[in-house]
Amino acid sequence: MELCVNPALVPQRQLFTGASMPAIGIGTFGSDKYGPKEISEAVYGAVRCGYRLIDCAAVYQNEAEIGTSLARLFAEKTVSREDLFITGKVWNDQHRAVEASCRNSLAALGISYFDLYFVHWPFPNYHAPGCDGDSRNPDSKPFSVEEFLDTWRQCEDLVEKGLARHIGMSNMTIPKLEAVLPACRIRPAAIEMELHPAFQQPELFAYVQKRGIAPIGYCPLGSPSRPERDRSEGDIAAMDMPEIREIAARHGIHPALVCLKWAVQRGQTPIPFSVKPAQYRENLRAVTTDPLTEQEMETIRQADRNCRLVKGQVFLWPGAKGWEDLWDLDGTITT
DSSP, X not given: OOOOSOGGGSOEEEOTTSOEEESOOEEOOOTTTSOHHHHHHHHHHHHHHTOOEEEOOGGGSOHHHHHHHHHHXXXXXXXXXXXXXXXXXXXGGGTTOXXXXXXXXXXXXXXXXXXXXXXXXXXXXXXXXXXXXXOOOTTOOOOOHHHHHHHHHHHHHHHHTTSBSOEEEXXXXXXXXXXXXGGOSSOOSEEEEEOBTTBOOHHHHHHHHHTTOEEEEESTTOOTTOOGGGOOTTOXXXXXXXXXXXXXXHHTSOHHHHHHHHHHHHTOEEOOOOSOHHHHHHHHHHTTSSOOOHHHHHHHHHTOOOOOSOOOGGGOOTTOOSGGGGGTTTSSOOO
16 A cells, blocks of 8 residues: 555644654554454554554454554564554553553564553443443442552553553543542643544543643544444434534535544544545545634534543443443542
8 A cells, every 4th residue: 555645744742741643543443343353454554554643452352463463564664663653551450450461462562662551441340342331340330549540650650661651541531630630640641532523522621731631532533333332312423413514515525534624623633443445544634634714613613512422331330320420520520
């Protein structure tokens, strides 16, 4: 595959350390729909196309296959390790063994360090990969500041040992951040959160940006291929929003590309997933050409539907009232 975008043309985000991170990446969560081999081939093709940010996680169960693609890319001298920005995540059942989890992921990927390593969810509530939306683990429990900080201390150790150059948090809320940020010895370089035109999280987005934390947006297209367990009646697909479709028609592009242009211009880093070369090529090209106008950006801002798609109900603990408890919607930490 020929290079479709010069990586030098892709916008960059500067982290608090001064390091740069590409403003768009390739996701590797197959949504229970695509297998490890298909995803690893997509990573291989995407890097050859010009992507330099790869968003990985242990729970996606495809690190070894992605590692094979990385080895191939390095052997072919398409890129060096230093050309890439690779993220990883500790899964919920490994919060007491972060270093071992990190080392296992590094070994599977065939690399010696992560550019950014996340705490995937802020509590150790495990569910089996591929479970249905009604699954519950009786050992699940609410967020604990003490337990989270124990996990974070282990992440800080990763930085000091050279296993991760930056560390981050994911699926957090402002009350949780208020509780833990003052106690961090090494602050998070980035926070992953659900971000798309139908769910813009303006308060959380502004909160992290004000503190020099880079927002990384998952489900940037509204995740049309997300698992059934993450689908609810009343969900709004970002690409079906009339505002998005009208802007797409004006630019002569697919609505998905409007979502990505909006994300990058707004200041977040989207990590769209696709195994189709034509799609991931156009996704990357879209953020380097034909920007949205200020008026179009404002139209999308006003179109926010506050529609969370990934509600996380499989992580609920006994006695929880509903998925809203995971997200502290009353402004306080739910315990």
